[in-house]
Amino acid sequence: MFITVTQSLMEGFGVSVQIFGLTLLFALPLGLVISFGSMSRFKVIKIPVKVFVWIIRGTPLMLQLIAIFYGPGIIGKWAQQIEARNFLTDFLSSWAVIDRFTAVIIAFIINYACYFSEIYRGGIESISRGQYEAGQVLGMTKPQIFFRIILLQVVKRIVPPMSNEIITLVKDTSLARTIAVYELIWNAQEFIKSKGLLWPLFYTAAFYLLFCGILTLLFNFIEKKLDYFKG
């Protein structure tokens, strides 16, 4: 039995790791774009971005998952029922329910990118003006200043808050079961329903702990690597 349970949980864990990996892959760079938006000099960019970040950070991820999964279908249906049809309602009515896993990935990427963007913003704004000016008087371009001078200093400062957020992401993957994506917890709960076994649910903790343990070691390693300079 133990082996059957472990196999099933491994399968669920695989899905959880996929959600985790894909979310990081896209949310890390997207967060940087959003952080640039929220620091923009132009109000037409800055204000909408800030409102968007407020909405995403101000509502539960679970709700966002449901909205992304069911939202397009609901809008599509509603557009079909409207009497006066035009290109917009035609376009909307072509919307259908999207694939469950895709919906999870989209929701997670948007949600985490917003959290990351605020961490990036804090890190970028904490770098002193003098670092930019030193680059400027040496004739460097803006991208050179950002990538060759600022970025690594920002990375060093944001490793602790980012590691926090990324470890939270490991456990947030369990929210995917809200729209019936068969991740780790879902598979464990199946054993309660089908066999009346409770222990597989608690057994999942071992998987999360192992994964978070590895991540903690990784972040310690990165912090050590960046210890060679101060600032």
Add this chain to the structure above:
Amino acid sequence: MALLEVRGLCKSFGHTEVLRGIDLDLDCGEVMAILGSSGSGKTTLLRCLNFLEVADRGTISVGGEMLFDGSLPAERNLKEVRKKRLHFGLVFQSFNLFPQYNCLDNVTLALNLQKKQSPDEINDIGMKLLDRVGLADKVGSYPWQLSGGQQQRVAIARALALSPDVLCFDEPTSALDPELTGEVLKVIRGLKGKDNTMVVVTHEMEFARNVADKIVFMSDGVVEETGTPEEVFGNPKSPKTAAFLSKVIER
């Protein structure tokens, strides 16, 4: 003709007029010391020369080339601004070394990005400059491993790497412990020669008197008095200069 010519430079921040018509002339190889109490506009003047601030009116020219003319629309082309900036170098009060690079890389980063020389040549330049500021044994050290005086000397080498026409110092010793100012001033003094034209904003009166060819005393955004050290220190014409000097020398 003077190497550096500044005419009628004005700069306001909101309603505060910080510079109210500055005229300066500096010949090649000369050292100019700018004195004045805080708030007199010394730092803003250096920042305008280095295009960290854009002046509102007036002109700046180096070697006969007009770099800034307030009567023309502001330069929008960033590439042009960068080119103009390279006529000047700036050493900051707070050093602003790049913490993640060792001394040699701090000095050579800008040259490496310009890619005008081979990496070997650039390394050579960097080593020579660090040797010149007396830090040949610190090439591989990171800024946090150095004293303030050593950090400022690296910053001077970094500014020299691009061989600017005019090297500016913004109170280079103000952030240092008193016992460390000597080594930095000695390095600046050692740079004096026909290759280096320097503008030094400073509160070190002895240094200004002994090293500068020209003293400029600024007060409330104007050049109150200018002359040789003997003239300004020995026999100040303006009562404001006299009052300032008697106050700082008393101390």
